[in-house]
Amino acid sequence: MSGFPILDLVVGMIFVYFLLSIISSSAIEMILTGLNARAKLLEEWLSKVFDQPMPGITIKDAEGKEVKVTLGKSILDHCSVSGLSKNGKSPSYIGAKNFTSAFLEKITYDEKNPKSMAKNIDEVIEAVNKSSLLSTEFQRVLLNYANEAKATYIGLKEKTESEIELFQGKIENWYDSSMDRLTGNMKKKYIRPFTFIVALIITVSLNVDSVALAKYLYSNPEVRSKIAMEAFDTAKDSTLINQVNQIQVAIPDSLSKESKNLEEIKKSITDKIRDIEKAKQGLSDALPLTWKTGELNGSDGKFSGLALFSKIGGLLATILAIMMGAPFWFDILNKISNLRSTGAKPALSTSGEEKK
Numbered sequence: 157m158s159g160f161p162i163l164d165l166v167v168g169m170i171f172v173y174f175l176l177s178i179i180s181s182s183a184i185e186m187i188l189t190g191l192n193a194r195a196k197l198l199e200e201w202l203s204k205v206f207d208q209p210m211p212g213i214t215i216k217d218a219e220g221k222e223v224k225v226t227l228g229k230s231i232l233d234h235c236s237v238s239g240l241s242k243n244g245k246s247p248s249y250i251g252a253k254n255f256t257s258a259f260l261e262k263i264t265y266d267e268k269n270p271k272s273m274a275k276n277i278d279e280v281i282e283a284v285n286k287s288s289l290l291s292t293e294f295q296r297v298l299l300n301y302a303n304e305a306k307a308t309y310i311g312l313k314e315k316t317e318s319e320i321e322l323f324q325g326k327i328e329n330w331y332d333s334s335m336d337r338l339t340g341n342m343k344k345k346y347i348r349p350f351t352f353i354v355a356l357i358i359t360v361s362l363n364v365d366s367v368a369l370a371k372y373l374y375s376n377p378e379v380r381s382k383i384a385m386e387a388f389d390t391a392k393d394s395t396l397i398n399q400v401n402q403i404q405v406a407i408p409d410s411l412s413k414e415s416k417n418l419e420e421i422k423k424s425i426t427d428k429i430r431d432i433e434k435a436k437q438g439l440s441d442a443l444p445l446t447w448k449t450g451e452l453n454g455s456d457g458k459f460s461g462l463a464l465f466s467k468i469g470g471l472l473a474t475i476l477a478i479m480m481g482a483p484f485w486f487d488i489l490n491k492i493s494n495l496r497s498t499g500a501k502p503a504l505s506t507s508g509e510e511k512k
Contacts, residue, residue, distance in 0.1 A: 164380045167489065174390075174482055180478050187354075195246040198248070198249070205334075206289070230262055256331065301326040359478065366473035368467075369470070391489050
């Protein structure tokens with residue numbers, strides 16, 4: 157309780173939005189894991205960017221026909237990449253170093269001397285020039301990276317890295333940048349639509365009408381104070397803080413970074429649900445989060461268009477709030493909590509001691 161009714165009302169609303177966002181994030185995490193969305197998007201990207209066929213390598217499709225294996229598919233099957241997933245399944249992420257290792261091994265492979273490796277940057281440049289697995293455009297990009305690495309190496313006073321290592325670093329940076337853009341596509345293709353759907357289901361099933369909820373909290377000081385105190389306690393909960401910081405909605409900041417495996421996700425979701433139930437235990441009896449008969453009626457007991465408009469507006473406000481995400485609401489709650497704990501220094505009495 158802050159001593160300011162309006163502040164307690166705002167904090168209470170934020171706390172409810174935070175709890176609902178946690179539920180939404182957990183549900184989306186389970187959905188995207190079940191759909192294997194990360195792996196599908198990554199495989200689609202590799203197949204599109206590296207669509208040149210590998211010479212002399214074919215596989216049988218579902219109909220038994222011989223089809224050529226592309227460079228992208230070959231990278232997925234490389235030992236440095238395939239070990240990141242179960243047999244027959246695409247990995248949900250490929251680290252930049254793993255990708256670069258597989259990629260360079262494929263484009264510099266010499267059929268005449270299978271065990272040979274490029275010993276210096278000039279041999280890498282020669283291999284890139286001869287490679288039939290790359291488009292002319294991408295060959296030019298790699299050659300530019302190679303020449304930049306060569307020039308950088310010459311300018312180094314202390315040779316802490318080789319020319320090839322500098323070249324690999326440039327490819328890794330390109331890959332990370334591509335994964336950042338791909339992450340944006342994933343959010344657009346999967347996360348935003350599913351977040352809206354899940355938020356809609358949660359809001360409608362629980363009847364979380366922001367307008368009605370705000371009115372209820374404003375009219376019930378004891379409930380409002382209770383929720384505000386619960387919210388401020390939550391902002392100081394170190395365990396919950398760590399969980400909020402780890403919310404990734406099935407993907408991290410970039411697809412090139414490792415995501416949680418299924419067991420870790422299950423444990424994380426179980427922990428979240430346990431904390432949600434714990435937090436909601438003291439709120440379930442206090443908040444009107446259920447549908448009641450006559451909610452769309454006016455003061456005369458008959459159906460009211462104004463009541464319907466208010467209900468739709470309140471539900472939409474909650475849906476939009478959930479779509480902001482748990483970290484957003486927790487950050488705001490934490491800032492308000494910090495402001496609440498900050499006050500003027502107590503005045504000094506005539507004896508020079510602080511007044512209590």
